Amino acid sequence: MMNKVVLPLGVYGANCVILWKDPQQAWLFDPGYDAGTILAALKKEDLKLGVIVLTHAHFDHISAVNTVLADQPAPVYLHAADVPMAFSPMNQMPPYASTKKPASLDITKGDGDTLTCGGLTGTFLHTPGHTPGSWCIRFEAENLMVTGDTLFAGSIGRTDFPGGSMDQMEASLARLKQLPDVTRIICGHGLESTLGQEKKTNPYL
Ligand SMILES: [Zn+2]
Ligand SMILES: [Zn+2]
Numbered sequence: 001m002m003n004k005v006v007l008p009l010g011v012y013g014a015n016c017v018i019l020w021k022d023p024q025q026a027w028l029f030d031p032g033y034d035a036g037t038i039l040a041a042l043k044k045e046d047l048k049l050g051v052i053v054l055t056h057a058h059f060d061h062i063s064a065v066n067t068v069l070a071d072q073p074a075p076v077y078l079h080a081a082d083v084p085m086a087f088s089p090m091n092q093m094p095p096y097a098s099t100k101k102p103a104s105l106d107i108t109k110g111d112g113d114t115l116t117c118g119g120l121t122g123t124f125l126h127t128p129g130h131t132p133g134s135w136c137i138r139f140e141a142e143n144l145m146v147t148g149d150t151l152f153a154g155s156i157g158r159t160d161f162p163g164g165s166m167d168q169m170e171a172s173l174a175r176l177k178q179l180p181d182v183t184r185i186i187c188g189h190g191l192e193s194t195l196g197q198e199k200k201t202n203p204y205l
Contacts, residue, residue, distance in 0.1 A: 005018040026045075027051050028053070029054075030053075032061040051074055053077045053146070055146060055147070055149065056079070057078065082132060082133025082163075122138065125137070127172035127175065130159060138183070149187075152190050153185075154193075154202055173205060
């Protein structure tokens with residue numbers, strides 16, 4: 001049985017997500033801000049990190065990664081296409097500072113690749129549009145997907161930031177629509193939903 005904790009952090013309320021079956025090998029998504037809150041949540045559940053995944057490069061999703069790593073070393077996965085933006089001085093806005101490239105950064109995963117850690121297998125689906133390297137991570141056995149800023153409950157991520165593309169976003173959403181309705185989605189901001197609910201009510205789908 002999979003456990004989850006969702007922490008909306010920072011001035012934009014970006015969802016930092018912790019998933020685990022094996023408490024010694026938890027998954028952490030988008031440590032965007034306030035490492036103290038993230039580390040306290042890990043400690044409360046007595047968790048060790050197995051892997052960190054950044055759904056995309058934006059500062060509100062990555063800014064706490066190095067502080068978390070100092071306490072909980074783990075490989076950090078980011079799509080290669082988002083690397084130039086992620087660690088550039090342009091990628092900041094107070095109170096966020098620009099992020100140093102983590103030593104454990106792994107950019108080898110591409111579309112369709114899988115990663116198994118702590119009894120959970122995630123598939124990386126490259127879904128550009130919000131950023132060039134946005135991806136959704138799907139846990140097929142658990143009917144769960146972490147969508148970052150590609151898909152929100154009732155909306156989608158903006159495509160008018162640098163590197164964004166509405167054409168790419170439409171293609172990415174068309175792919176996500178093919179997935180089963182029962183798929184629960186944890187979004188980069190806001191509430192959880194299901195793909196079935198979004199297909200019925202989200203005007204962008
Ligand atoms: Zn974003
Ligand atoms: Zn965001």
